Amino acid sequence: MxxxxxxxxxxxxxxxxxxxxxxxxxxxxxxxxxxxxxLALRQGWLQRDGVALSLRLLAGIVAGATVTQLWTAAMLLPxxxxxxxxxxxxxADYRPAAMFGYWLNTAIMLALWVAAWTGxxxxxRARDSELARxxxxxxxxxxxxxxLRARLNPHFVFxxxxxxxxxxxxxxxxxxxMVTRLSSxxxxxxxxxxxxxxxxxxxxxxxxxxxxxxxxHYEERLQVQQRIEPAALQARxxxxxxxxxxxxxxxxxxxxxxxxxxxxxxxxxxDEQLHIEVGNPVNAxxxxxxxxxxxxxxxxxxxxxxxxxAAGAARGRFTLQPQGGRxxxxxxxxx
Numbered sequence: 001m002x003x004x005x006x007x008x009x010x011x012x013x014x015x016x017x018x019x020x021x022x023x024x025x026x027x028x029x030x031x032x033x034x035x036x037x038x039l040a041l042r043q044g045w046l047q048r049d050g051v052a053l054s055l056r057l058l059a060g061i062v063a064g065a066t067v068t069q070l071w072t073a074a075m076l077l078p079x080x081x082x083x084x085x086x087x088x089x090x091x092a093d094y095r096p097a098a099m100f101g102y103w104l105n106t107a108i109m110l111a112l113w114v115a116a117w118t119g120x121x122x123x124x125r126a127r128d129s130e131l132a133r134x135x136x137x138x139x140x141x142x143x144x145x146x147x148l149r150a151r152l153n154p155h156f157v158f159x160x161x162x163x164x165x166x167x168x169x170x171x172x173x174x175x176x177x178m179v180t181r182l183s184s185x186x187x188x189x190x191x192x193x194x195x196x197x198x199x200x201x202x203x204x205x206x207x208x209x210x211x212x213x214x215x216x217h218y219e220e221r222l223q224v225q226q227r228i229e230p231a232a233l234q235a236r237x238x239x240x241x242x243x244x245x246x247x248x249x250x251x252x253x254x255x256x257x258x259x260x261x262x263x264x265x266x267x268x269x270x271d272e273q274l275h276i277e278v279g280n281p282v283n284a285x286x287x288x289x290x291x292x293x294x295x296x297x298x299x300x301x302x303x304x305x306x307x308x309x310a311a312g313a314a315r316g317r318f319t320l321q322p323q324g325g326r327x328x329x330x331x332x333x334x335x
Contacts, residue, residue: 001026003109017080017087024075025106028068033113036060046121057114065107069099140300163216178216181209189240200267200274201233203242207265210243214250221260222250232269237276237333238301242267245278245329248295253280253327269335276331282322295320302333 004022008014036057040046045056076092079085160182167175188206215222246265254260261281268275295318302316316333 004105007105013088015088016085017076017092020079020085021072021076024072025068028071029064029106029110029113032064032068033110033117036064036110036114037117046118046125053118057118061107061111061114064110065103068106068110069103072102159217160213163213167216174216178213181212184209185213188243196239197236198239199233200228200235200237200242203237203239204228204233207242207246210246211263218250218254218260222254223260223262224265225262226265227267228265229268232267232274235269235274235333235335237274237331238298241298241301241331241333242276242278244295244298245276245331249278249280249327249329253282256283257281272335274331274333274335276333278329278331279323279326282325282327298331 001022004025005019008018008022039060040056043056045053048056073092073094076085080087080092160178164175164178164182167178185206188209211222211224215224242265246263249263254263262279264277264279266275266277266279299318302318316331318332319330321328
């Protein structure tokens with residue numbers, strides 16, 4: 001409105017009609033811009049590519065400027081005929097060239113507003129996207145840190161060292177083997193905490209080292225039954241994925257069940273999907289509430305969005321449920 005009053009005062013002189021025109025155009029642009037903004041947000045225009053967005057905004061500007069000029073003429077001409085306002089020339093100039101000039105000025109003002117608003121929204125979206133990315137990275141690092149801390153928990157390390165101390169005098173050869181396996185397990189935990197994907201064959205080597213260490217601690221209470229299809233050995237999975245399932249099975253099954261039991265590992269490759277199933281005995285007094293940090297890390301590695309026990313995933317699917325007196329962890333990973 002101020003811009004129109006300024007131009008009117010410079011080129012046409014001040015008059016009541018000029019004030020009315022400035023007011024009508026300002027109200028029309030206010031309503032048109034608000035409608036255009038609401039439509040763009042409701043229809044998701046800002047999520048489209050640059051060409052599609054530009055075409056829609058251009059159509060909105062043309063329509064908004066046209067409606068504004070029609071609204072102005074509809075209010076101004078009756079007011080002039082009734083003598084409510086007057087113009088310095090005595091009448092409104094609505095010749096085609098003049099009408100195009102009015103429309104062009106209105107369209108330019110609306111286009112400037114649209115450009116400013118669209119740019120501001122784009123900057124805000126970029127800032128929000130960057131914040132979301134940083135939050136996701138922070139959450140991922142937290143999960144990795146917690147998963148690594150769970151891998152190197154004092155109970156596992158202290159148990160391994162105490163068992164090693166006992167073996168040094170009783171069975172030096174087995175003690176040396178345990179040192180090698182413990183070193184390999186700890187090195188794997190330190191080297192693979194950044195979301196790498198490894199082959200199943202590589203993961204099985206670390207799992208075998210871990211089970212050998214735990215076998216010294218649990219002795220006959222830990223019975224391992226493995227069925228691995230050779231075709232699945234080159235399939236890829238997140239580092240620590242199988243290891244975390246095995247650790248959970250021992251921690252929440254073997255360790256809390258009187259007499260221990262069988263830890264089963266069944267792995268196969270079907271229809272370009274790696275199928276992993278890890279089973280353990282269930283203690284009636286235990287629950288799955290402790291299956292948190294490690295499995296949350298696993299879900300994050302697979303791109304899972306749900307925090308429930310069963311969730312859809314971008315790279316796989318994971319379920320944990322009791323079956324016939326045993327707890328079965330089932331993991332499917334797309335190849």
